[in-house]
Amino acid sequence: MDYANFSEKFSTISAINMVPFEEGTKAINWGGLEENIHFLIKNGMEVVVPNGNTGEFYALTLEEAKAVTEKVTQLVDGRALVVAGVGYAVDTAIELGKAAQKAGADCVMIHQPIHPYITSEGAVSYFKAIIEALDIPSIVYFKDPNLSDDVLKELALLDKLVGVKYAINDLPRFTKLVREVPKEHNVAWVCGTAEKWAPYFYNAGAVGFTSGLVNIYPEKSKEMLTALKNGDQETVWKIWEEVLPFEDLRAKYNNGNNVVIIKEAMEKVNLTAGVTREPVDPLNEEDKRALSELLQAWGLTADKVQV
Template sequence: MTESTASLRTALDGISGILVTPFDDADHIAPDRLGPVVDRAIEAGVHVLVANGNTSEFFGLTMAEAERMVHAAAEHVRGRVPLLGGVGRSVHDACALARASRKAGAAALMVHQLTDPFVAPSGVVTYVRRVADAADGLPVVLYLRDDAIGLPVIEALCRIPQVIGVKWASPTPLRLVQAMAQVADRGLAWVCGLAEPWAPPMYAVGARGFTSGLINVRPDLSVRIHAALAKGDHRLAMELIGGIAAFEELRTHERNGSNVSVVKAALQYAGRDCGAARPPSTWPLPDADLAQLKQLVDGWQ
């Protein structure tokens, strides 16, 4: 393992902040608006940033937009923390975006779980291998949202040489224990991929670090939660998570279609406008949700 890969592996035990994709009033990407969001996150102590993740509305971007945003994110990050570039969709799109992410200066790839209706478990392994090869040595982090592909396939994915970590985004901590045990020899990073509310149970079974969309709005709150978990102070962690519970609950509305919308509405209300959330996300927020969000943001300490 190279020094840079070892440093990334350590950083993955921290917060992986998933950056929004800013849009202007004409629904074009507005990369310059991302700068203040990146700066605040890094200054607060967020350990890793991710472009083209789900909070980035990856599946609502064109491939050209996704390529531009990973370059823009790298320009704003300026090497201060590791940057992961999300890749996905068709294998050719994913390989092209892997190459673009490497050229942009990303430290690693994050491979989205496939959304194709006809995904063969064995085909997932072939897909990730091809994407990893296209990145020409760049480390890979798996984004696993559906563990129904089976433990044998998960093990095969984890044994791809370029894989250094897994963002486990399935609410199945006991299944996570089994997956971790199968590849314990690899020393992978196992990250809670379900954000702050799920971090304590994932920590309890051995995962470390968590993903976060909250970092776009209040990165300091995420950092305080991580610090509490890192010290083993679960009482404090749960207290802090309780303080963001209503915010996270709002994001689950409309079958999770308000996930990014709540983040962007909070940014807008705080004077850091990153534009609307694109369809098929909710926008604008219903009046009742927006009123509750404003009350929450005003009450955060």
């Protein structure tokens, strides 16, 4: 595989798709998932990420996670890059990665280890074991500020590491890292904290950003990407002001609202999002009102969002 060219595919929006759950049983609504994926593809998403945190990866059983990857890959049908989230213990992550390979996914995203006891050296061993065990390339989800960026510098030497989803909002730290990793390693740096932080990361060397907003308002995310690529700073910051209240709502309660804000917004405009699974609670009344006012300000209503 030409890993250098592969890494260029991340110079775009990485769309973290939602997984709808039925009210009451909280079973996966597979028809709703199909609607969501078609919505993303119809709206021009070039990278789709099943089993991301916004897709409630940690609320899925392993068999469900495998099934979600398989279903999303089937639905995308080669029209976008499919990057399947994997995680947990090394052997479990490899098992999920091999299932993703078999399903036809293009790449895996290795979640940040959730083990309570971790060192930078241990993180290198963890990520490296998974990357080397798979045939398809990997990107690393890096969000623990207590881990050294030396982890990524060491992993960058691996051909099959094609990107990093960097989710630590420390811009000087990120800038230094990007400048210290040689370009010949072909690592695509992706802002992992969505539209709120995308302009800052982009100017520091990121080539794209992740998004949950695309599940409800893809036009606005694409406008930001285009403005960033064109160096149109006036438009970038205009869009940033428009999306900031939404991202701030998601960030409430130490990011506890991350998923439920999107699901609530989708349901309000007649997209299928369903309920969340524990430990994500339903949205409280205060935040529901704030979200409704924002959607109204955006002009997003059920008759204006084309499924």
